[in-house]
Amino acid sequence: MNIAKLSVFRPIAMSMVIIFLLIIGSVSLRNLPVDLFPDLTFPVAAVTVNYEGAGPEEVEKLLSSPIENVMGTLPNVESVSSISRNGGALVLVSFKWGTDMDFSALKMREKIDAVRSALPKEVPAPKVLRFNPSDIPVMQMGVTSDSENLFEIKNIVENQIKPALDSVPGVAAVTIEGKAEKEILLxxxxxxxxxxxxxxxxxxxxxxTENFNLPTGSIEDKNKNLPTRVVGEFKSIEDIKSLPVPTEQGVYRLDDLVQIKETTKESSQLSYLNGEPSIGFSIQKQSGANTVKVVHDINKKLAELEKQLPESSKVSVIFDQAKFINQSIRAVVWNMIIGSLLAALILYLFLRNIRSTLIVGLSIPISIVTAFILMYFSGQTLNLLTLGGLALGVGMMVDNSIVILENIFRLRQEGLPLKEAAVKGTSEVGGAIIASTLTTVVVFLPIIFVQGLAAQLFKPLALAVTFSLLASLFTALIIVPLLSSQFMKGNAKKSLFQLKFESLNEFYGKWLDRALRSPKKTAIGTVALLVISLAGIPFIGTEFLPAQDQSFVNITAKLPPGSSLDATYKMSEDINKVIDKVPEVKLSYLTVGGTDNFTVAAGTQTNRATYSILLVPIDERSKSDLEVAENIRKQLKSIPNADISVSASDSGFSEDPVVINIIGSDLPVLKNLSEEVIGIISDVKGVREPTSSLDTNNPEVEILVNREKASNYGIGTAQIASVIGQATRGTVSSQLSRDGERIDIHLKVEEKYSRSVDALGQILIQAPTGEKIPLESVADIKRGQGPSEITRKDRLRQVEVSASILNRDLGNVIEDIRSDIKNKISLPQGYKITFGGQNEQMNDAFFKLSGALALAIVLVYMVMAAQFESFFYPFIIMFSVPLTVIGIIVGLLVTFQPLGVGSLVGMLILTGIVVNNAIVLVDYINHLKKSGMETRDAILLAGPTRLRPILMTALTTILGLIPLSFGFGEGTEIQQPMAIVIVFGLTFATFITLIFIPVIYYLFDRRKERKKEQISG
Incomplete structure (x- = not known):
């Protein structure tokens, strides 16, 4: 090939090219953003709106329903769902994959503005939020102090830590939670x-109206135009106390009429770090920012701040995404290094030539550096999946170089001059390796047309593998001939391994000869082996994505709806006792009331406590995070009246493993059905913590206005509601500006009027005549039970039953649940049950990736047809693809690995790899036939001649992936199924292909010759 001649006879120029590549590659690597996962865009957005004091049914009617109606008119909407609970609503809008979410979020805000007038006036403006894993906080921290003075901690966080961290490059927002706030209580x-x-x-x-500074125009005085303003804003609490209030009895100071004091707001959320009162804060990075660099700069800034903070204050890191990223990347890089060394060992054993080994060994870093350049200019990030793609490509990177080097090495041993051997050796197999590389690359083309979460996750991996293979092709065609022409030397004598290999080669030649004597028996035997292996399919489970041990456990504990914050905190003390005894726990962060920073929610949840638990590093504990979670789960079962769920290995973008949606209209019927479903799935092996989104035991006070009596006094329902609202929650009349902060002035009635239902009935309502009428005279007041949460999807009410699973695959669990529900539940008319969660994600991914796999097989065939300029020989080579099924099934069974998205992507890659050896073999058979040899003789010569490069390329790929297939280190769980599929599939297919493909070639070629004879005869 001309390019080989150029590299061989222009070594100085080509050396300059290599140096240039290394420099550009190192710069690209330094500037590649580092993240945990690729920047995913979820086609989901949420609308959150709060309505303090409103129950779920009122929230559903006044907030959820009108917002759902306008959201349903947006383009590309797939579904609209809502969750209505005490004090607020969360409306989720799901769009079709590929929708421009920036534009959709803008349209959502326009729709919210249009419906704003239909919402109650006292409701604050709804917020539109995007769902994006990159918006998850990169760090979560808690600040404690020996004094346990939350005001002191709050001032430290707000006035020192937050402003300093806001200025760190790449930080988008610093959100504070659990902070104590002051108020002026009247x-x-x-x-x-x-x-x-x-x-x-x-x-x-x-x-x-008194707490204002108002501009009043301007006047002219001494030829100057002077602005005028009335200064009436409160400057101190004394100004509030001394405010004159006109009454029917005269003018009185405000503090003569009401009690005034500066105090702490009643909090609906409390935070504790390892049992100590704490102020928590989380940090979000800007989109596209380098997570590792941002966190490094944050830690650097915190180190500077610690010198300025009081000695009694302590900042503790609860969650650090960069730490897991670094650990994961380090594990993948080590796997790449080990795989490279194993590949180099194979080269040395076969060639027994250190120079030849180094030549191919150098092709790995050069290929990786070139891949980094391509990744940088294509806008990729350095994450678990792109690094996993490079790790998968390490073994394949040397395949092209091995084929060319081995051919050059063989010609050199036959006596050709060094440069001539380099040029001729590259020319002979150049076409074959281009074809084999294109067949591997082309299998990723269908992923471009696949939509969904799986495609978004694995497109960057596909690009990384593609870039590494294209870089390896460049290296094989240019760098290897150059280095071979300068440094290669032939071996003076053969090593013991080479002598043993020659014996193997002779043994293979004999077996090949025997197979060609009975070609039909060989073909039938291979097909029988394939059929037998298919019997193992029922024993292979299915999953969406494997669990990832991030040394993090979450606990969510709920008391019965309506429980107070104090009751929830007391319950958390029992949980603390259990956590304190778990040796794997490093620290725990507790949020009492509301949710954590990783969850989007609306409304008040004083009955809820959320734990974020950081475990000791994985190499310092014998149990996985799932096992630690199961241990905690068992110990927490003894806590009474609490609904507690424990989760671990959450990737941040997959849903609960088991989600069952029960759809209907009547809440009592839905509740009964959900209880039946929970009872059924609780008995299914592997199911943990089944919970329902519907709980109708939410205590509430119903006030039924007697309109006839109320109208006699001239009192309306709105006036009654206003008076009750002032009694129960009060009003924020204004704010006091002091020392740069604004403090609410909160006016409320004495607690005796809202302490009990009887006291509520004694509240006086003033009639237009001036008469004071007790509430109980115009309304009936009684206790009742209502739903704590109402969920709707596409404007129909539904109950969601969710559960986690342990020590069992998702597919078999869902199959058992489907069977039990079908046999044991009789649905009323108008009700239905559907499955969602990871099962829905898994089925969607399986369907789309299976289609991509089928299209990849067609594309591989088309590439080979173009290369061979024939439909006949590519058809023969494609027989190697189904042979991979034998190894895949055996590998999944032996490693107890369920079939998941990672396994399917592994099959996709394997489709492109497995044909490479057959291409090299068939290409050489054709070459020998063109020189005048008979088909049988050509096969018997080509097989042993190409055995060494075939085994070398297969073994380097297999051994390069061995570390990943064992799953050593953090963050390798996603790549492990891919590696297992490729290792076992390629191993079995290689050894079977060495016999089966020549036999198929022989059978079809003989049939082809017979047809020619019939036509000519």
């Missing part, structure tokens, strides 16, 4: 105020 007694002829509403209005 406590009023409506009965006492009535003696002065003033109401709470009037008092609220006076406070609000």
């Amino acid at each position: 406590t009023a007694d409506p009965d006492y105020l009535s003696q002065f002829g003033i109401t709470l509403s009037q008092l609220d209005q006076i406070i609000g």
Whole structure:
């Protein structure tokens, strides 16, 4: 080939090219963003809106329903679902994959503005949030102090830590949780105020209108135009106390009418770090920023801040994404290095020539550096999947170089001059390796047309493998001939291994000769072996993505709906006792009330406690995170009246393993069905913690207005609701600006009016006549039970039953659940049950990747047809593809690995790899036939001649992936199934192909010759 001649006879110029590549590659690597996963774009957005004091049914009617209606009119919407709970609603809008989510989020905000007037006036503006794993906080920290003074900690976080971290390059937002806030509390007694002829509403209005600085225009004085303004803003709490209030009895100071004190707001959320009161904060990075670099800069800034903070304060890291990224990348890199060394060992054993080994060994770093350049300019990031792609490509990177080097080495041993051997050796097999590389690369083309989560995850991996193979092709065609022409030397004598290999070669020649004597028996025997292996399919389970041990465990504990924050905190103390006894726990961060920073939610959840537990590193414990979670789960079962779930190995983008949706209209019927489903799936092996999204035991107080009585007094329902609202939650009349902070001025009635249902009935409502009427005179007040949460999907009510699984694959668990539900539950008319969660994601991914696999097989055939300029020989080579099934099934069974998305991607890659050896073999058979040899003689010569390069390329690929197939280190769980499929599939297919493909070639060629004879005769 001309390019081989150029590299051989222009060594200085080609050396400059290599140096240039290394420099550009190192710069590209330094500037590649580092992240845990590729930048994923989920076609899901959420609308959150709060409505303090409203129950789930009112939230559903007043908030969820109108928002759902307008969201359903957006283009490309697949489904709209909502969750209505006490105090707020969460509306989820799912779009079709490929939708421009920036534009869709903008359209959602426009729809919200259009429906804003239909929502209650007191409801704050709804928020539109995007779902994106890159928005998950990269760090979560807690600040504690020996003094346990939350105000002191709050000031440290808000005034020192947050401003410093906001200035760190790459930081998008610093969110503080659990902070203590001050307020000016004005406590009023409506009965006492009535003696002065003033109401709470009037008092609220006076406070609000007096606390202002207002511009009033301008005047001219001494030829100057001077602006004027009225200064009336409160400057201190004393200004509030001394505010004059006109009443029917005269003008009184505000503190004569109400009690005024500066205090701490009643919090709906508390935070604790290892049992100590804490202020937590989380940090989000900017889109596209380098996670590792951002976290490094944050830690550097924190180290500077610690010198300025009081000695009693301590900042503890709860979650550090960069730490897991570094550990995972380190594990993958070590696997790459070990795989490279194993590949080099194979080269040395076969060639027994250190120079030849180094020549091929150098092709690996040169190929990787070239791949980094291509990754940088294509906008990829350095993450688990792109690095996994490079790790998968390490063994394949040397395949092209091995074929060329081995051919040059063989010609050199036959006596050709060094440069002539380099040129001729490259020319002889250059076409074959281009074809084999293209067949491997082309299998990834269908992934471009696949949509969904699996495609988004594995497109970067496909690009990384593609780039590494294209780089290896460049290296094989240019760098290897150059280095071979300068440094290669022939071996003076054969090593013991080479002598043994010659014996193997003779043995293979004899077996090949025997197979060609009985070609039909050989073909039938191979097909029988394939059929027998298919019997193992029922014993292979299925999964979506493998669990990842990130040394992190989450606990969510719920008391019965309506439980107070204090009751939830007391329950958490029992959980703390269990956690303290678990040796694998490094630290725990507790949020009482609400949710953690990794969950989107709306409404109040004072009955909920959330734990973020950091475990000791994986190499310091004998149990996996799933086993630690199961241990904690068993110990927490003894805590009464608490619904506790424990989870681990959450990737951040996959749903619960088991999700069963029960759809209908009547909440009591849905509740009964959900209880039946929970009872059924609880008995299924492997199912853990089945829970329902519906709980109708939410205590509430129902106030039924007697409109006839109320109208007699001139009192309306809205006035009654306003008075009750002031009694139960009060109003924020204004704010006090002091020392750079704004403190709410909170006006509320004395607790005696909201302490009990009886006390609530004694609240006085002022009629237009001035008469004070007790609430119980115009309304019936009673306790009731209502739902704590109402879930809807596509405007139909539904209950979601979810569960996790342990020590069993997802596919078999879902199959058992389907069977039991079908046999044991009779659905009423108008109700149905559907399956979602990881099962839905898995089925979608399997369907799309199976289609991609079928298309890849067609593309591989088309590439070979173009290379051979024939449909006949590619057809023969394609017989090697089904042979991989034998190894795949054996590998999955032996390693107890279920079939998942990673395994399917491994099959996709294997489709392109497995034909390479057959291409090299068939290409050489054709070459010998063109020189005048008979088909049988050509096969018997080509097989042993090409045995060495075939075994070398197969073994380097297999051994290069051995470390990944064992799953050593953090973050290798996703690549492990791919490596297992390729290692076992290629191993079995290689050895069977060495006999089966020549036999098929012989059978079809003989039939072809007979047809020619019949036509000519």
